[in-house]
Amino acid sequence: MSSPTFRDLPAVAAVLESAALIEVRRHLPPADVTAAIRAELDSLRSQMKNGSRVDLSLEPLAQRVLDRLHVTSQPTLRPVINATGIVLHTNLGRSCLAESAVSAVWRAARGYLNLELNLETGKRSHRSDAIRDGLRRLTGAESGTAVNNCAAATILVLKSLAFGKEAIVSRGQLVEIGGSFRIPEIMAASGAILKEVGTTNITRLSDYERAIGPNTGLIIRVHPSNFRIRGFTETPEIEELAALGKKHNLPVVDDVGSGLSIDLTPFGFPAEPTVADGIRAGADLVLFSGDKLLGGPQAGLIAGRADLVKRIETDPFMRAFRLDKMTLAALEATLRLYRDPARALREIPTLRMLTTPVAELQSRAETLASRLREIPNLSIRVDTDSTYVGGGSMPDHPIPTVVIVANAQGISEEEFASRLRRGTPSVMARSRDGSVIFDLRTVEPDHFDALSTAITVAAAAS
Numbered sequence: 190m191s192s193p194t195f196r197d198l199p200a201v202a203a204v205l206e207s208a209a210l211i212e213v214r215r216h217l218p219p220a221d222v223t224a225a226i227r228a229e230l231d232s233l234r235s236q237m238k239n240g241s242r243v244d245l246s247l248e249p250l251a252q253r254v255l256d257r258l259h260v261t262s263q264p265t266l267r268p269v270i271n272a273t274g275i276v277l278h279t280n281l282g283r284s285c286l287a288e289s290a291v292s293a294v295w296r297a298a299r300g301y302l303n304l305e306l307n308l309e310t311g312k313r314s315h316r317s318d319a320i321r322d323g324l325r326r327l328t329g330a331e332s333g334t335a336v337n338n339c340a341a342a343t344i345l346v347l348k349s350l351a352f353g354k355e356a357i358v359s360r361g362q363l364v365e366i367g368g369s370f371r372i373p374e375i376m377a378a379s380g381a382i383l384k385e386v387g388t389t390n391i392t393r394l395s396d397y398e399r400a401i402g403p404n405t406g407l408i409i410r411v412h413p414s415n416f417r418i419r420g421f422t423e424t425p426e427i428e429e430l431a432a433l434g435k436k437h438n439l440p441v442v443d444d445v446g447s448g449l450s451i452d453l454t455p456f457g458f459p460a461e462p463t464v465a466d467g468i469r470a471g472a473d474l475v476l477f478s479g480d481k482l483l484g485g486p487q488a489g490l491i492a493g494r495a496d497l498v499k500r501i502e503t504d505p506f507m508r509a510f511r512l513d514k515m516t517l518a519a520l521e522a523t524l525r526l527y528r529d530p531a532r533a534l535r536e537i538p539t540l541r542m543l544t545t546p547v548a549e550l551q552s553r554a555e556t557l558a559s560r561l562r563e564i565p566n567l568s569i570r571v572d573t574d575s576t577y578v579g580g581g582s583m584p585d586h587p588i589p590t591v592v593i594v595a596n597a598q599g600i601s602e603e604e605f606a607s608r609l610r611r612g613t614p615s616v617m618a619r620s621r622d623g624s625v626i627f628d629l630r631t632v633e634p635d636h637f638d639a640l641s642t643a644i645t646v647a648a649a650a651s
């Protein structure tokens with residue numbers, strides 16, 4: 190048989206009429222289907238130009254068009270099963286919301302609500318009023334507000350309280366926190382003048398005091414997040430900075446980032462000051478993220494002195510950084526859960542995942558493993574391992590966990606992981622010594638069905 194020529198390519202109309210496409214033509218716009226057919230025919234043409242063998246028979250061709258339509262009709266943002274064990278995985282959206290927060294988002298999204306309206310008085314209110322009380326209860330602060338994220342909170346606080354003035358910061362805290370959050374650049378963007386004090390490892394209270402002058406706007410401490418200096422180090426406690434600030438009438442701002450709001454030491458975590466501890470120690474403002482250890486939506490929370498919060502809220506940047514109704518609803522619901530810490534630990538997924546006992550993970554792993562053992566072509570075993578909080582929180586603290594170690598026969602670890610990633614639902618796993626591992630720290634039992642199906646599909650011999 191001679192190799193096919195361009196003239197043997199079927200017409201678009203002929204492909205359109207094929208049996209494989211009848212169903213999709215009912216619910217996809219005709220232009221999408223024709224575009225997919227053209228794309229497939231173009232691809233065949235270039236393969237033929239390169240001298241590759243091609244199959245021009247109608248039904249297999251229509252099937253490939255269907256595959257193209259399947260890929261292009263999927264949304265770009267899709268659900269992912271996080272089997273990495275990293276609870277606050279920034280690339281996977283950090284915290285998952287508690288059910289009550291999800292309901293609040295849903296209600297806020299689909300209807301009107303009193304976003305900036307006091308229903309008692311009929312007067313206009315501030316949209317942050319919805320979360321102010323929750324933030325006060327959580328932190329013990331006089332007032333609070335919220336913006337788009339902690340980066341925005343830092344810029345806004347520096348701009349509204351120290352524009353054109355000096356913001357004093359320790360050299361040991363001029364860090365880059367994940368991607369593009371670099372303290373010196375944030376300072377520059379805010380219009381505050383960076384006044385570095387001390388050295389990389391040692392900054393004393395006297396260094397701060399010497400730097401204070403007529404143009405000082407504030408003192409800021411930045412939690413080094415995922416960065417540690419070990420050995421010969423010294424930096425003043427927030428109490429000492431607060432006393433210094435009071436003496437010179439300067440606000441002291443503490444950017445704590447991850448925003449620990451419940452003591453996690455009973456669950457084996459290191460003692461870290463909570464946001465409330467920062468306020469109690471005298472910080473005038475504490476800044477933290479909504480979607481790290483708080484376990485809420487992406488937001489930047491600002492808690493502290495009412496007069497400072499008011500100045501921040503009247504800055505024109507507040508209008509640019511403010512939260513939308515869905516995020517505010519999620520945040521209010523999340524903060525509400527903290528009124529009962531036991532409930533917060535149970536219902537906020539971030540806290541629940543971090544505090545699940547290893548014995549419980551072990552028993553869940555056995556349950557999941559007994560199901561996965563039925564999958565042909567797959568060999569698995571249960572093992573212990575360690576994982577991390579993620580999101581720059583508690584970087585030095587490995588968390589014990591339980592994993593399922595899996596190998597699919599005849600499929601490389603990379604190929605297996607890639608199939609899992611591209612599947613529906615997508616599964617992000619970890620790799621270890623040539624195996625793919627699924628970490629039970631972030632896979633809860635209600636994901637077991639979907640995960641088993643995804644693994645069955647990915648492990649199938651091609």
Ligand SMILES: *Cc1c(COP(=O)(O)O)cnc(C)c1O
Pocket residue numbers: 338339340341366370411412413414444445446447477478479488489580581
């Ligand atoms: C994570 C972090 C930030 C950035 O928070 P986003 O909410 O991601 O903008 C800022 N400061 C510290 C100390 C952090 O840990």
